[in-house]
Amino acid sequence: MLRTQFEEDLLNLHNQFYEMGMLVSKAIHNSVQAYVKHDRRLAEEVIAQDEMINQLEVRLEKKSFEMIALQQPVTTDLRRIITVMKASSDLERMGDHAVSIAKSTIRVKGENRIPEIEKEMNDMSDYVKKMVDNVLIAYVKTDKDDAKLIAKMDDQVNEWYSNIYYQTIEAMKNDSELIVMGTEYINIAQYLERIGDYVTNICEWIVYLATGKISELNSNRDEFF
Template sequence: MLRTQFEEDLLNLHNQFYEMGMVVSSAVHKSVRSYIDHDKNLAQEVIDNDIKINDMEVRLEKKSFEMIALQQPVTTDLRTIITIMKASSDLERMGDHAVSVAKSTIRLKGMPRILEVEEVISEMSDYVKKMVDNVLIAYVKTDEKDARMIAKMDERVNEYFKQIYKMTTDTMEKQSETIISGTDYLNVASYLERIGDYVTNICEWIVYLASGKITELNSNRDEQF
């Protein structure tokens, strides 16, 4: 009887984590859409919805601790619970970065824009969202091979960042009126780059879940604190 209850709890935990991931993926997408389209209402929606993401993480963490304490799971089950705890904390941080992008939307009122930079930011965000969605599927399938492939995608995110950095700083040098919006573009690109790093963290947890080994997938990554 206890075992069945435990399995049900584990499945619920699994489903809640996936649901949280979908909410975060949507927040990332909406935050950048709001930024590119100058949609203040959409940006506000992302900011208001962040409390839901935080609540989901707290619920997951509480339930995880409870299951570890009461059921004393071993091996694979314990790995699943640890993965969900660690990866949900990465998701929560991704949600925070989406909020930062949304706040930039509200800040950036009527500033001169650099449209070709916004195009690349839009591309970068689509790519990052694809990583987020793919990592959730890899998690559901406990697919180590996919997780390693998704972690590799982060190299492209870093390339996007370098491209945006170069385009923006070149324009800022030539057109000083773009300095405020340009600085903001660099911030938004760095938030997206961080989200890519957190996706890579989740890939590492999927590898741990599948193999029991803690593996660093992109060793050239900047350390995130």
């Protein structure tokens, strides 16, 4: 009886984590869409939705601690609970970065824009969203091989960040009126780059879940500064 209840609790934990992940994925996509389309209403929606993401993380953490204290799980079961706790914390931070992008939309009004850089940002956010969606599937399947492949995708995100950073600096040098907008571009690209890092963290937790070993999957993180 106790074991059945524990397995049900574990399943609920997984389902809530996946639900939280889908909310974060949507928030990332919508925050960048709001920015490039000047959509203040969508930006405010992203900010409002963040409360639900935060509540889910608190609920997951509370339930995880409860299950550890009451059931005293060992080996694989304990790894599952630890993975949910750690990975949901990474998801919550990703949601925070989506909120920061949404706040940029509200802050920047009527500034000069650079369509080529916004196109790059849009492509970068689509790619990051794909990483988030893929890592959620790898988590559900406990697929360590997929997790390793997804972690490698972060190299492309770093490359995008580097391109946007240098293009923006060049544009600001040539036109001082682009300094306010250019600073926002660099910030948004950095938020997306950080989200890529958090996806890599989750990939590492998936490998831990599958093998019991902590692995460093992307040694190139934070190599720019």
